[in-house]
Amino acid sequence: SMVTALYTAILAIWLIVLSFRVIALRGNPAFSFFAFGKEDSTSLDRAIRGHGNLTEYAPMMLLLLFFLEQQGASAGLLHGLGGTFLLGRLMHGFCFAFMKKSMVLRIGGMVLTLTCLLLGAVLLLL
Numbered sequence: 001s002m003v004t005a006l007y008t009a010i011l012a013i014w015l016i017v018l019s020f021r022v023i024a025l026r027g028n029p030a031f032s033f034f035a036f037g038k039e040d041s042t043s044l045d046r047a048i049r050g051h052g053n054l055t056e057y058a059p060m061m062l063l064l065l066f067f068l069e070q071q072g073a074s075a076g077l078l079h080g081l082g083g084t085f086l087l088g089r090l091m092h093g094f095c096f097a098f099m100k101k102s103m104v105l106r107i108g109g110m111v112l113t114l115t116c117l118l119l120g121a122v123l124l125l126l
Contacts, residue, residue, distance in 0.1 A: 003075055004065040007082040011058045014086075014093060018051040021097045043100075050096025054089055057113055061085045064120035073123070081116050088112025 024032060025044040065082055092109025095102045 001066060001069055003078040003082060004062060004069050007065060007086060008062050010086060011089065014089065015054055018054060018093050018097050022047045022051050047097045050093045053096065054093055057117070058089065061117055061120065064117065064124060067124055068120060081120050084112050085116040088116065
């Protein structure tokens, strides 16, 4: 479970960054570093969805990694799934939390996310 632990830790740090962005956009001066640029309610809404989206998908992927690891999946496979999922979540979260719009990051992030979830699920069933 060392590979799963690695991706759990990295995703937790990313969740904290996204949380700080939401807190900053809500006006907390202690987090002003994360509230750059012209901010409005749309920016806050996007930051909230970027944060929420991570909390919706990450637990399932981490469970899939954990069970694949417990079944003896290779480190290469686990890192391939975990790293690709992480990249997808970084792309999607960055798009929502720090940008006004980027369909490439948004769509690319979701494609990577859903592909990893599907592949992990299928591998677990096999």
